[in-house]
Amino acid sequence: RLDQELCDSIGLTDANTYLIVHSGSRKFGQTVLEASNSMQTKAEKKLLGIDAESEVGQAYLKQHDLACAWARTNRELKRMRQRSLTSGTTMSNKRPSNPSTHNALVGSTAREQRPVIAAWFDQDKNGFSLAHGAGRLLPRAKALQKRPQTSKQASISALQTTDLGSSVICEDTDLLFEEQPGAYKEITDIIDDLGPFVKVVAILRPICTYKMRKESRT
Incomplete structure (x- = not known):
């Protein structure tokens, strides 16, 4: 937690585990x-x-x-x-942008810690709206092209765990590679860009991320 007062005001505490549904x-x-x-x-x-x-x-x-x-x-x-x-308590992450009258969760991939931000200072200049996430650096098709042709199973296993010790559950291997590290912009850069309008309230660390079962993808 970075701001105790703001955390208390929205009910965030490190004693709880939070379910976040996109x-x-x-x-x-x-x-x-x-x-x-x-x-x-x-x-x-x-x-x-x-x-x-x-x-x-x-x-x-x-x-x-x-x-x-x-x-x-x-x-x-x-x-x-x-x-x-x-x-x-549930926390809502509203895409593709967040109304800046509410606290927002900013995320990029399942492999990164996610900052919770609160609107700060005058919101007129940004139209009372905040980015919901980092955004893609690579289109899905290009990210998929980076899938290695050898040691495929080892590559899949590597994408099912993170450097933070969390797990990624996803039976769709194409989706795993589409959302691999490097496919998204750096979340710290996005927070810096939002700097004049937001304050980071807390940082959430992922424990487990569930994507989808292969047969359910549309």
Whole structure:
């Protein structure tokens, strides 16, 4: 813990173990954006934006609100399931950005410690929004190309444990290589970039990360 007062205010303590579930609208948001882009005229695309009061703008905002409602419902269902199994507090990591009126968990890969940040100072300049994570350094296809052609099983085993002593459970070997070390930007660089707007409250160390079963991937 780095800031005892802020940790106390949001209920963070090193006596607890926290379950963090990444969830959202999946490909719904991307579909909304692509549909909006296809409706724009060449002139609108050159302006790099659309009029919110236009037919295209209104259609986009309606679908955007539906995607947000879907994501909220999805998260609430997961919270209900978690609460039925355990007692405790859940922490929500909202993608692709976090409203800066809330505390946020910033992560990159399952192999790194994750800082919990709180909004700090004036939030007007960053539109009351904070990055949710480090972001990819390599596209998934390029990261997958870095998969070694020899000693494949040894490479997979190496990706199922971390330098922090935590475990990564994932039956999809392609996904393991897509999210290997080096595929994401350095989390410390992102925190530095957010520096004027946030304060690091605490650092969480992963114990176990569950990705997915191979047959469930879509």
